[in-house]
Amino acid sequence: MNIEEIYLKRRKEYEDNAGKLERRSGMYSTLRLSTFAAGVFLTVLAFIYLRNVHGFISMGIFLILFLSLVVKHQKIIDEASRYRILAEINRRCIARMKGSWTEFADKGAEYANPGHMYSNDLDVFGHGSLFQWINTTNTFFGREALRRLLECPEKKAEQIKKRQKAIKELSSKIDFCQNLQCEGMRAQNASKNPDRLLQFCEDRTKLFRHKLIEQLFYILPELTILFIIICRLDPSVSLYIPLFLLGIQAFINILWYGKASSILSPVSRYKNEIEAFQKMIEMIEKEEFEDEYLNELKSRLFDGKRPASEQIKDLEKIVNAIDTGKGYIVEIILNLFLFWNIHCVFVLERWKAKSGKAIRSWLQTIGDFEALASLALVAR
Secondary structure, eight states: OOHHHHHHHHHHHHHHHHHHHHHHHHHHHHHHHHHHHHHHHHHHHHHHHSOHHHHHHHHHHHHHHHHHHHHHHHHHHHHHHHHHHHHHHHHHHHHHHHTOGGGOSOOOGGGOOTTSSSTTTTTOSSTTOHHHHHOOOOSHHHHHHHHHHHHSOOOOHHHHHHHHHHHHHHHTOHHHHHHHHHHHHHSTTTTSOOHHHHHHHHOOOOSOSOHHHHHHHHHHHHHHHHHHHHHHHOTTSOTHHHHHHHHHHHHHHHHHHHHHHHHHHHHHTTHHHHHHHHHHHHHHHHOOOOSHHHHHHHHGGGSSSSOHHHHHHHHHHHHHHHHHTOSHHHHHHHHHHHOHHHHHHHHHHHHHHHHGGGHHHHHHHHHHHHHHHHHHHHHO
């Protein structure tokens, strides 16, 4: 079986898998609607004709069932999307072989340099260029790494041979290369310069300099909730105490909400990209390589006590927590009672202190693998 037949087979397989999942997704949509309607109907009947406790039990059961269907449905949607992207990747591979690759959107036109000694004459960048033909990179650092390989090629024979061995091994790892490309394609803005995110992660400036002030944001909500519970259990305790404490918390929120939000905003904007970076890094970490240079690149992701994928996963969780606190009513409640945004800042500051300086190296490593995978495509 030649390489074109392999791509055709893979494309058909992925399209078939995507079609099956999309049909299953339609079934889940119907099931979700039916579950919701049945839940509302039976819960209302339980409240009307049975005791309140039966109504709450019915509500709880159907709510759990409905939410589990939502989670399962979303997984099916994501998996179907992944198969569609993989099918598209193989379609592009076939297009390269048939000569219709000039339709690809990413031409690297912004890299065209009239002053360069050969890039214009040899059509390295722009429409119908070498970059347009071989490029499978999706991240900013991946595109930059490929640009450097094409524009400033290595001149030392030893380094050239070293890279050729790496490319040869990657050329046999179709699954790895295509899955890496797939994760990059799933994040629409992965190709944009993440400089703002990197500057933010590398900045050690803290919201509060003194640890004692930070402790206040832990102690005050605990006291407020404690007195709310005490007032509920003991009517003799004045309700004005928790109300007074809530008033203090509201005042503090008014003072610091804007500052906390401005700190969280840069990292929150990169939610999809962070998720893609995490998956790409994890994919590289788990792949077994024989080549020395590939293992050298991979080792950059293990320069600390924990693998880079786990550290990025922690950042992803922080971003998800930030998003949880969004929404007008939820935002008011969480910030009023728990100082949610300020606590997110504290957790983010701790993450930056441990991992912030390393993230640039991790993203550059992803980029190096993407660039080599692009060259490996030609080597097949």
